Amino acid sequence: xxxxxxxxxxxxxxxxxxxxxxxxxxxxxxxxxxxxxxxxxxxxxxxxxxxxxxxxxxxxxxxxxxxxxxxxxxxxxxxxxxxxxxxxxxxxxxxxxxxxxxxxxxxxxxxxxxxxxxxxxxxxxxxxxxxxxxxxxxxxxxxxxxxxxxxxxxxxxxxxxxxxxxxxxxxxxxxxxxxxxxxxxxxxxxxxxxxxxxxxxxxxxxxxxxxxxxxxxxxxxxxxxxxxxxxxxxxxxxxxxxxxxxxxxxxxxxxxxxxxxxxxxxxxxxxxxxxxxxxxxxxxxxxxxxxxxxxxxxxxxxxxxxxxxxxxxxxxxxxxxxxxxxxxxxxxxxxxxxxxxxxxxxxxxxxxxxxxxxxxxxxxxxxxxxxxxxxxxxxxxxx
Amino acid sequence: xxxxxxxxxxxxxxxxxxxxxxxxxxxxxxxxxxxxxxxxxxxxxxxxxxxxxxxxxxxxxxxxxxxxxxxxxxxxxxxxxxxxxxxxxxxxxxxxxxxxxxxxxxxxxxxxxxxxxxxxxxxxxxxxxxxxxxxxxxxxxxxxxxxxxxxxxxxxxxxxxxxxxxxxxxxxxxxxxxxxxxxxxxxxxxxxxxxxxxxxxxxxxxxxxxxxxxxxxxxxxxxxxxxxxxxxxxxxxxxxxxxxxxxxxxxxxxxxxxxxxxxxxxxxxxxxxxxxxxxxxxxxxxxxxxxxxxxxxxxxxxxxxxxxxxxxxxxxxxxxxxxxxxxxxxxxxxxxxxxxxxxxxxxxxxxxxxxxxxxxxxxxxxxxxxxxxxxxxxxxxxx
Numbered sequence: 001x002x003x004x005x006x007x008x009x010x011x012x013x014x015x016x017x018x019x020x021x022x023x024x025x026x027x028x029x030x031x032x033x034x035x036x037x038x039x040x041x042x043x044x045x046x047x048x049x050x051x052x053x054x055x056x057x058x059x060x061x062x063x064x065x066x067x068x069x070x071x072x073x074x075x076x077x078x079x080x081x082x083x084x085x086x087x088x089x090x091x092x093x094x095x096x097x098x099x100x101x102x103x104x105x106x107x108x109x110x111x112x113x114x115x116x117x118x119x120x121x122x123x124x125x126x127x128x129x130x131x132x133x134x135x136x137x138x139x140x141x142x143x144x145x146x147x148x149x150x151x152x153x154x155x156x157x158x159x160x161x162x163x164x165x166x167x168x169x170x171x172x173x174x175x176x177x178x179x180x181x182x183x184x185x186x187x188x189x190x191x192x193x194x195x196x197x198x199x200x201x202x203x204x205x206x207x208x209x210x211x212x213x214x215x216x217x218x219x220x221x222x223x224x225x226x227x228x229x230x231x232x233x234x235x236x237x238x239x240x241x242x243x244x245x246x247x248x249x250x251x252x253x254x255x256x257x258x259x260x261x262x263x264x265x266x267x268x269x270x271x272x273x274x275x276x277x278x279x280x281x282x283x284x285x286x287x288x289x290x291x292x293x294x295x296x297x298x299x300x301x302x303x304x305x306x307x308x309x310x311x312x313x314x315x316x317x318x319x320x321x322x323x324x325x326x327x328x329x330x331x332x333x334x335x336x337x338x339x340x341x342x343x344x345x346x347x348x349x350x351x352x353x354x355x356x357x358x359x360x361x362x363x364x365x366x367x368x369x370x371x372x373x374x375x376x377x378x379x380x381x382x383x
Numbered sequence: 384x385x386x387x388x389x390x391x392x393x394x395x396x397x398x399x400x401x402x403x404x405x406x407x408x409x410x411x412x413x414x415x416x417x418x419x420x421x422x423x424x425x426x427x428x429x430x431x432x433x434x435x436x437x438x439x440x441x442x443x444x445x446x447x448x449x450x451x452x453x454x455x456x457x458x459x460x461x462x463x464x465x466x467x468x469x470x471x472x473x474x475x476x477x478x479x480x481x482x483x484x485x486x487x488x489x490x491x492x493x494x495x496x497x498x499x500x501x502x503x504x505x506x507x508x509x510x511x512x513x514x515x516x517x518x519x520x521x522x523x524x525x526x527x528x529x530x531x532x533x534x535x536x537x538x539x540x541x542x543x544x545x546x547x548x549x550x551x552x553x554x555x556x557x558x559x560x561x562x563x564x565x566x567x568x569x570x571x572x573x574x575x576x577x578x579x580x581x582x583x584x585x586x587x588x589x590x591x592x593x594x595x596x597x598x599x600x601x602x603x604x605x606x607x608x609x610x611x612x613x614x615x616x617x618x619x620x621x622x623x624x625x626x627x628x629x630x631x632x633x634x635x636x637x638x639x640x641x642x643x644x645x646x647x648x649x650x651x652x653x654x655x656x657x658x659x660x661x662x663x664x665x666x667x668x669x670x671x672x673x674x675x676x677x678x679x680x681x682x683x684x685x686x687x688x689x690x691x692x693x694x695x696x697x698x699x700x701x702x703x704x705x706x707x708x709x710x711x712x713x714x715x716x717x718x719x720x721x722x723x724x725x726x727x728x729x730x731x732x733x734x735x736x737x738x739x740x741x742x743x744x745x746x747x748x749x750x751x752x753x754x755x756x757x758x759x760x761x762x763x764x765x766x
Binding site for chain 2: 001002003004005006007008009011012013014015016018178211212213216217220221223224227239240243244246247248256259260
């Protein structure tokens with residue numbers, strides 16, 4: 001075990017109808033007014049918005065709301081939301097949606113306490129020193145944002161999809177009610193499964209030191225994702241499968257998988273963020289394209305890790321077969337594994353590689369990933 | 384997944400020489416003076432006390448100290464420590480030791496903010512409404528106390544070994560440095576392994592609903608404990624094995640294994656606490672005696688769970704063999720599995736059963752565990 005700090009103060013309220021208590025949770029933190037941030041208007045037609053606001057009103061909590069957050073959420077909307085918060089002097093941010101909404105909410109929470117442009121935090125021009133408290137009611141499980149201090153937002157003008165992170169951005173309370181996720185489309189279920197998978201595999205295959213306990217923890221998350229995705233593809237309303245899927249998503253990026261690990265990096269995310277920034281590919285779809293190709297590129301660096309993966313996850317003695325079986329599984333759940341399937345033109349290799357190389361520089365990974373190597377991985381994925 | 388709340392704000396500082404930063408960690412919480420609570424004088428001869436106090440002094444933190452905490456820690460010493468804290472108006476408690484020391488520290492932290500006797504909290508006469516912040520530097524891994532809000536203390540006058548619990552008693556920061564655990568005797572390593580095992584198996588075998596993810600999480604903890612105990616019996620200084628063992632202990636009782644679980648109870652602990660209260664048997668030794676006998680008693684209630692345990696942990700298709708293999712493993716590491724091996728007289732069955740039945744009543748388990756059933760389990764363990 002290598003040295004580590006584990007700290008995660010987010011409270012998870014998991015279960016049926018827990019969103020009806022959101023007013024109470026918010027009031028426990030002496031927050032008297034919030035900005036409700038959300039995505040599509042679906043939450044207005046399916047009754048969720050009304051139930052959440054009824055719960056807030058019951059506690060005397062006032063609110064404003066801003067909708068329209070999209071997949072690969074844009075800093076433009078974050079800026080608008082920051083203005084609403086500042087103008088109304090709101091005391092907290094309540095995200096109602098999936099990872100994109102919550103990621104945006106974190107940016108708003110930091111931006112509301114910052115005099116300059118919120119994008120400053122993403123490009124290293126400012127540090128988060130203060131933030132409004134963030135709460136969430138999740139309607140999609142994938143990013144793990146509900147129990148971590150990170151967010152990713154896209155700047156469409158500069159074509160940058162960049163992360164923000166600060167211990168101040170841990171949500172205070174996140175509600176995970178599997179019933180709210182029962183209407184996720186099969187397409188987005190597949191993307192979510194791939195996102196969780198990549199959070200795990202980025203670490204699993206890059207770590208220079210991986211405790212056996214942590215390897216097995218990751219394998220348990222992967223097994224859970226595969227098993228429950230299979231169940232949910234047949235029966236989207238299976239509550240326990242939906243619940244285990246959601247909890248696996250949370251566990252994949254809440255710090256548990258980092259414990260005692262050394263030398264890990266988020267390679268497929270570094271590349272995928274470029275796809276999202278340039279072509280607005282859904283995050284999970286982009287990852288499905290990158291992941292098998294990336295595994296091909298790096299497999300000879302840690303053959304024993306690839307053998308373990310093949311053995312534990314696919315009951316195969318052959319490391320290469322682990323990659324092909326994973327690719328087959330992605331295809332079987334409807335995740336794209338080629339440029340064409342993801343709707344990316346072949347000539348996108350160069351611009352994505354260039355954009356990803358900017359990420360690599362920002363993340364301190366440019367020695368490991370020169371532009372040519374990123375292009376080679378992407379070319380493998382063109383097929 | 385059944386409804387649950389997950390909340391654990393303890394910060395873990397894991398790694399080499401992290402105890403040298405304890406002054407910094409304490410000062411981050413604006414605590415200017417602490418009571419150092421510890422067990423034997425070993426920490427004074429091996430330099431740990433000096434290093435911890437040097438770190439405190441560096442931050443201008445003043446301290447008093449109280450030593451002498453024993454296994455099955457006594458409320459008498461807790462009361463003395465509370466007096467020292469009150470008299471000197473100390474602002475925090477720093478436990479340097481194992482689970483008994485930290486459990487006592489939690490009681491002191493609550494007692495220092497209470498006008499009456501600290502034992503009031505244990506017998507339901509008072510509720511913890513305020514507590515001093517608790518910090519720890521762990522020298523033994525077993526109880527999980529470093530990352531949970533519980534403590535167990537013994538009242539030798541009333542012959543009660545009772546728990547205290549409150550979200551206010553989560554340690555603020557716990558230091559886990561595997562090097563500080565390298566001198567644990569093989570005997571106490573075995574007891575610790577059994578303690579972790581029983582935290583897991585109490586839940587695993589009693590839960591009326593156990594998510595597959597959680598079952599596999601527990602099996603991972605059990606596998607880690609068995610594997611690393613084997614390594615450490617041969618090489619007590621193996622840093623990574625010591626580290627994985629310690630982290631498994633933390634994970635076994637920090638809330639992760641409760642997530643989504645329904646209907647679990649701490650049956651072997653309920654019985655063992657009576658042994659500890661009456662005969663001062665080390666906690667892990669008592670548990671080693673109780674656990675296999677208890678498994679025999681309940682095995683027909685959940686045969687599929689026992690079969691899974693046998694299959695996953697001992698690669699056997701036979702549920703009964705899971706119990707016998709576990710008993711053999713306890714014996715192989717030097718943990719007692721009979722009354723005689725634990726130094727308990729045969730006629731201890733009745734008094735232990737009686738005392739345990741008082742626990743059962745207090746824990747709301749008396750319908751499930753009438754005195755006769757507890758006596759039957761204990762009789763199985765006499766051998």
